[in-house]
Amino acid sequence: MIEFDPIELELFKNMFVSISEEMGAVLGRTALSPNIKERKDFSCALFNQKGETFAQGSHIPVHLGAMPLSVQSALRTCSFEENDLVVLNDPYRGGTHLPDLTCISPVFADKKLAFFVANRAHHSDVGGMTPGSMPLATEIFQEGLIIPPVKLVQKGKLREEILTLILANVRTPEERQGDLMAQIAANEKGKQRLQEIIKKYGLKKILQYTNLIQNYTEKILRETIKNIQDGNYSFTDYLDDDGIHRKPINISVIIRVKKDEAFIDFGFSSSQVEGSVNANFAVTCSAVLYVFRSLIKEDIPFNTGLMRPLKIYAPLGSIVNAQYPAATAGGNVETSQRIVDVLLGALALAIPREIPAASSGTMNNVAFGGYDPEKKTNFAYYETIGGGMGGSYDLPGLSGVHTHMTNSLNTPLEAVENYLPIRIHKYCLRKGSGGEGLHKGGEGIIRDYEFLVPTQVTIISERRKFSPYGIWGGKGGRKGRNILFSKGKEKILNSKVNLKVDPGDVLRIETPGGGGYGRRKK
Amino acid sequence: MIEKLRIGIDTGGTFTDFVIHHKGRIQTKKVPSVPHDPSQAILEGIREFQDAAYSLLIIHGSTVATNSLLERKGARIALITTKGFEDILFIGRQVRKKLYSLKGEKRKSILSSDFCFGLDERTTAQGEIEKNISLEELKEILKKIKSLKTEAVAVSLINSYANSSNEKTIKKELDREKILSSISSDILPEYREYERTATTAVNTFLMPILNNYLSNLETKIKKADFRIMQSNEGYISPALAKQKPITTALSGPAGGVVGAFQLAKLAGFRNIITFDMGGTSTDVSLVDGLIRRTNECVIGDFPIRLPIIDIHSVGAGGGSIAYLDRGGSLRVGPQSAGAEPGPACYGQGTSPTVTDANLVLGRLDPEYFLGGKMKIYPERSFKAVEKLAKKINKSLLKTADGIIEIANANMEKAIRVISIERGIDPRNFALFSFGGAGGMHAAEISALLKMSKIIIPNNAGVLSALGLLLTDSIKDYSKSILKDAEEVSGKGLEKHLARLREKSLKEMIKDGFEPKDISFLPFLDLRYLGQSYEITIPYRMPSKSQKAFPFIGDFHEAHKKLYAYHHLQRPVEIVNLRLKAVGKSQKIKIKKYPLMTKNPEKAFLKKQAVYYAGKKHSASLYERSLLEPGNEISGPALLLSYESTTFIPPSFKVLVDGFLNLIIQKKR
Numbered sequence A: 001m002i003e004f005d006p007i008e009l010e011l012f013k014n015m016f017v018s019i020s021e022e023m024g025a026v027l028g029r030t031a032l033s034p035n036i037k038e039r040k041d042f043s044c045a046l047f048n049q050k051g052e053t054f055a056q057g058s059h060i061p062v063h064l065g066a067m068p069l070s071v072q073s074a075l076r077t078c079s080f081e082e083n084d085l086v087v088l089n090d091p092y093r094g095g096t097h098l099p100d101l102t103c104i105s106p107v108f109a110d111k112k113l114a115f116f117v118a119n120r121a122h123h124s125d126v127g128g129m130t131p132g133s134m135p136l137a138t139e140i141f142q143e144g145l146i147i148p149p150v151k152l153v154q155k156g157k158l159r160e161e162i163l164t165l166i167l168a169n170v171r172t173p174e175e176r177q178g179d180l181m182a183q184i185a186a187n188e189k190g191k192q193r194l195q196e197i198i199k200k201y202g203l204k205k206i207l208q209y210t211n212l213i214q215n216y217t218e219k220i221l222r223e224t225i226k227n228i229q230d231g232n233y234s235f236t237d238y239l240d241d242d243g244i245h246r247k248p249i250n251i252s253v254i255i256r257v258k259k260d261e262a263f264i265d266f267g268f269s270s271s272q273v274e275g276s277v278n279a280n281f282a283v284t285c286s287a288v289l290y291v292f293r294s295l296i297k298e299d300i301p302f303n304t305g306l307m308r309p310l311k312i313y314a315p316l317g318s319i320v321n322a323q324y325p326a327a328t329a330g331g332n333v334e335t336s337q338r339i340v341d342v343l344l345g346a347l348a349l350a351i352p353r354e355i356p357a358a359s360s361g362t363m364n365n366v367a368f369g370g371y372d373p374e375k376k377t378n379f380a381y382y383e384t385i386g387g388g389m390g391g392s393y394d395l396p397g398l399s400g401v402h403t404h405m406t407n408s409l410n411t412p413l414e415a416v417e418n419y420l421p422i423r424i425h426k427y428c429l430r431k432g433s434g435g436e437g438l439h440k441g442g443e444g445i446i447r448d449y450e451f452l453v454p455t456q457v458t459i460i461s462e463r464r465k466f467s468p469y470g471i472w473g474g475k476g477g478r479k480g481r482n483i484l485f486s487k488g489k490e491k492i493l494n495s496k497v498n499l500k501v502d503p504g505d506v507l508r509i510e511t512p513g514g515g516g517y518g519r520r521k522k
Numbered sequence B: 001m002i003e004k005l006r007i008g009i010d011t012g013g014t015f016t017d018f019v020i021h022h023k024g025r026i027q028t029k030k031v032p033s034v035p036h037d038p039s040q041a042i043l044e045g046i047r048e049f050q051d052a053a054y055s056l057l058i059i060h061g062s063t064v065a066t067n068s069l070l071e072r073k074g075a076r077i078a079l080i081t082t083k084g085f086e087d088i089l090f091i092g093r094q095v096r097k098k099l100y101s102l103k104g105e106k107r108k109s110i111l112s113s114d115f116c117f118g119l120d121e122r123t124t125a126q127g128e129i130e131k132n133i134s135l136e137e138l139k140e141i142l143k144k145i146k147s148l149k150t151e152a153v154a155v156s157l158i159n160s161y162a163n164s165s166n167e168k169t170i171k172k173e174l175d176r177e178k179i180l181s182s183i184s185s186d187i188l189p190e191y192r193e194y195e196r197t198a199t200t201a202v203n204t205f206l207m208p209i210l211n212n213y214l215s216n217l218e219t220k221i222k223k224a225d226f227r228i229m230q231s232n233e234g235y236i237s238p239a240l241a242k243q244k245p246i247t248t249a250l251s252g253p254a255g256g257v258v259g260a261f262q263l264a265k266l267a268g269f270r271n272i273i274t275f276d277m278g279g280t281s282t283d284v285s286l287v288d289g290l291i292r293r294t295n296e297c298v299i300g301d302f303p304i305r306l307p308i309i310d311i312h313s314v315g316a317g318g319g320s321i322a323y324l325d326r327g328g329s330l331r332v333g334p335q336s337a338g339a340e341p342g343p344a345c346y347g348q349g350t351s352p353t354v355t356d357a358n359l360v361l362g363r364l365d366p367e368y369f370l371g372g373k374m375k376i377y378p379e380r381s382f383k384a385v386e387k388l389a390k391k392i393n394k395s396l397l398k399t400a401d402g403i404i405e406i407a408n409a410n411m412e413k414a415i416r417v418i419s420i421e422r423g424i425d426p427r428n429f430a431l432f433s434f435g436g437a438g439g440m441h442a443a444e445i446s447a448l449l450k451m452s453k454i455i456i457p458n459n460a461g462v463l464s465a466l467g468l469l470l471t472d473s474i475k476d477y478s479k480s481i482l483k484d485a486e487e488v489s490g491k492g493l494e495k496h497l498a499r500l501r502e503k504s505l506k507e508m509i510k511d512g513f514e515p516k517d518i519s520f521l522p523f524l525d526l527r528y529l530g531q532s533y534e535i536t537i538p539y540r541m542p543s544k545s546q547k548a549f550p551f552i553g554d555f556h557e558a559h560k561k562l563y564a565y566h567h568l569q570r571p572v573e574i575v576n577l578r579l580k581a582v583g584k585s586q587k588i589k590i591k592k593y594p595l596m597t598k599n600p601e602k603a604f605l606k607k608q609a610v611y612y613a614g615k616k617h618s619a620s621l622y623e624r625s626l627l628e629p630g631n632e633i634s635g636p637a638l639l640l641s642y643e644s645t646t647f648i649p650p651s652f653k654v655l656v657d658g659f660l661n662l663i664i665q666k667k668r
Helices: A006-030 A068-077 A160-168 A173-201 A201-224 A281-294 A329-348 A412-418 B036-048 B066-071 B136-145 B167-174 B192-222 B238-243 B251-266 B354-360 B366-372 B378-392 B396-418 B442-448 B460-467 B490-510 B552-562
Strands: A040-049 A053-057 A085-088 A100-111 A111-120 A148-156 A233-240 A249-258 A261-265 A310-313 A365-371 A375-382 A422-430 A444-451 A455-460 A481-486 A489-493 A496-501 A506-510 B005-011 B015-022 B023-034 B056-061 B076-084 B114-117 B129-133 B152-155 B181-185 B226-227 B270-276 B283-286 B298-299 B301-304 B309-312 B320-324 B328-336 B429-436 B455-456 B473-484 B518-528 B535-539 B572-583 B602-614 B617-624 B632-634 B637-640 B645-648 B650-658 B662-666
Touching: A006 A040, A006 A053, A006 A111, A006 A173, A006 A201, A006 B328, A006 B552, A040 A068, A040 A173, A040 B192, A053 A068, A053 A201, A068 A085, A068 A100, A068 A111, A068 A281, A068 B181, A085 A173, A100 A173, A111 A173, A111 A201, A148 A160, A148 A173, A160 A173, A201 A261, A201 A281, A249 A329, A249 A365, A261 B005, A281 A310, A281 A329, A310 B455, A329 A365, A329 A455, A365 A444, A375 B167, A412 A422, A422 A506, B005 B460, B015 B460, B023 B036, B023 B460, B036 B056, B036 B192, B036 B298, B036 B662, B056 B251, B056 B460, B066 B192, B066 B298, B076 B136, B076 B192, B114 B136, B136 B167, B152 B167, B167 B181, B192 B226, B192 B238, B226 B238, B226 B251, B238 B662, B251 B283, B251 B309, B251 B429, B251 B460, B270 B366, B270 B396, B283 B455, B309 B396, B320 B354, B320 B378, B320 B396, B354 B378, B354 B396, B366 B552, B378 B396, B396 B442, B396 B455, B396 B602, B429 B442, B429 B460, B442 B455, B442 B645, B442 B662, B490 B518, B490 B572, B518 B552, B535 B552, B552 B572, B602 B637, B632 B637, B645 B650, B645 B662
Parallel strands: A261 A310, B005 B056, B056 B226, B076 B114, B076 B152, B152 B181, B270 B429, B429 B455, B617 B637
Antiparallel strands: A040 A053, A040 A111, A085 A100, A085 A148, A100 A111, A233 A249, A249 A261, A365 A375, A365 A455, A422 A444, A444 A506, A455 A496, A481 A489, A481 A506, B005 B015, B015 B023, B270 B283, B283 B309, B298 B301, B320 B328, B455 B662, B473 B572, B518 B535, B518 B572, B602 B617, B632 B650, B637 B645, B650 B662
């Protein structure tokens, strides 16, 4: 029996997704910082009254599970009025890590709260110990400005005092202001479009289809899980260390598949750690959703419906559900990748042809900052570097790409050199780093930076001790390396490090290759 | 001056179209295309004019460049770049194509990494040459390149947009060795190393093929002036096209937009959205007094950062297949039945398509496909749609209606992308519809977007070829500035501009234009300092008394229009200086007829039942070619012509104007 109209479902589905995409078009085009504009490190989504998503566009995977949690958190603490906008970044109140600022706006219909629109964007600095706000911290207070859900716009009026407070706490206030204005504009667009269609079709119908579109996505995921044989599949992998203690950190998962549902149990994972690689629950959720979304072949709207067949157990106080006030900057970018690795490792046991070997498993975060005497300004810059993708049943892994939880563009080095006192001498593939196999893993990347002025550098990277695994006889990808060439000497750096470099020093980042799939034919 | 016989030739997938203009008369012609050698159809089509007593001017829209790029059937090329960046084309922007594909995608490059060479040289972002080219090292590389039997070499060095002298040194050596080559500072002197390198490499990849193709045509066509259409709305000489084949990479659709723009202007419309709906896809573009151009285009996975007509394409057409997905939603496209097996009614396929839905709703006349030359099986359409109707528990007609509605929504979305998403209100535009399937959907789509009028031109079937005869010669030049406007002097800009002007004047004169027929349109790509997308603003000279550049104010305004906000206090950065040079050509004139009777009875064929919005109507069918200027028809009606059918819904009416265009609008 069909309890809805398949024609209308298709029409509304496309309409909702196109609204979130139009929000993304506004945000991407109007933001100031390269991280948002060029690298498109942002997501936009539409929510029902309960703060559940029904459509999400222009998304990056690590924001997926986190967006609803931020709206729900704002719902708990703020009373929304028409034309308000709430901003937040607190990982313990709906955020992921501090640099991700989320803006949430209510959408009213006939003076009643009907929906929310929200977008989340990665800002290249939110204060804290080091430029770029990805420090090697031990508690969240060191990582930057913490913004609980507060109204940045009230009844259509920008609250200058809040903006001033935010801008006073960051290293590049102008850029932050520009990016925030773009985030506000994106929400305005979403709001306006939603109101248009409410006017055209009536609120009742829109509400009906926001529910149906969630059921739709849920149904497709359930059918996908049904094709996986019932059973318990487990896998363990490790993070190198937390940047404070040189100890490996284990992440373990048991996926219990039963009919069309999966129970994902992280109960055997390490406790939370002192350094910043703690993932909060939102990040863990995102990683789980990413993996299960990727099992679906067709193009479907991303929404809360995906959550329904999945149950996640992540004990509070563990590495995958950190407790306040643990530091979290690296949890979002690094631990999220390892969570994906263990989930895929477990699923490979059930559906070996669908799951590739491990990809590079790190975003290779590099942040710089200092004073540029020529331009007479401070500078702060953040970027991530791709690596090798794991080989799979059908194909060798791609080389020099971002994998899994991120897909952000690189910044052209001609832009870096034009705006920053930095010279890039090498940006090439790291030959031989992909793991051997029937289908080889992709190659990592080598990137060399020369510093022209004294600069503070922070690196948060992974897979420097444990290589990306190969499967079914394939070899692991080569581990990454961070090297500093200073005054004629070569020094291997730790995977997570904060250091001051002098003019003429060269930093080399060698990123890991992907694991190989299957035994290589002789 | 003797008037030349002008021929516009557009190579398409199935037919090569010809529009011939002589002494004020227009004649059209179609010859089957020969995909493996497009010149055959061209020579066949112009044979009868070869021995005539007058000289020919041929303007040609070619698909040779596009196809060899899409099929990766170009030359064996090598790349010379700065040492340390040899893999630049393979890393690209370090992203994968599909976010949720665990396995990545298959990639097809245009060269292998063994053909990429790094030179130990360096230019800084400020344009200082820090390390010169070592001729010894270069010669070593050239030796290797030669031993690899490459046909052409691309050169793209880091920061060459700021100073091209190292690239020029290499070019000199390559020329001396008589190796075909292109350098990035010639092709695209703009920052962003990957895009510049990719654009240059693709250009090089196409050079030998275009050289052969054009030289062959030039020798075989006698007594003719020969011009090639570019994707930027203007044509160039074959000599230039051989150096910059990449500028011809989208020249086919460009002819269509130019044709639409010119015909609409004649008919009195300045603002149009072109709507070209074919079998598998639909192309839309926006013209607001000017043809809109973009620098952000991707062909066959390669970014081509050259000005081209801004055409947006979606996978929705007459052949798009309707099906119920496993989540229970009715999908239409992007899979298409194409020409093989085609819509169910063609007699081969069994999947219901948009065309089948139209047939079920009575919006096509089965006896009049391709003027009655093609046999159609309407019962197969009914069967195919009926099968789907059962699955979704709806009536046959409701299902057909739904298919059309979803297809229309997909196309509406494409138009939103090029209008509303760019801050432009489509209500001020007329929908200019051409392409085989457009006429059946244009009225409803215009209603969705509240557009006031629809134009369906006469000669729609050869619009691209006609457009070729209505265009000027256009060349684009650019120079990256990358400086805060405060740090740039008016004098400095003028100097750069003078250099570009000098270069373009030389090339225009070489192409046979007199200086008086050449005009220059300078533009600036501007953005707020720190942004990375630019807005192109016409350059205006600052007057002596003015302190600020007048274009800065224009930029703030444009930013506000596009993005709904501006920052008057923020510094503005000048990214690129652009010069568009237009060589005015003698264009053909299209005859306007006086309006005759309102009564279309001469063209009346018969009555037929059509279904619209759930109701049955009796529509009048007319033969389009028999309609006369001044005729008025009230919907519901179907206007049939050889290549397409136009559906006039009950609430619409149509007027035939003096150029035999159909002007459709809502009844009051």
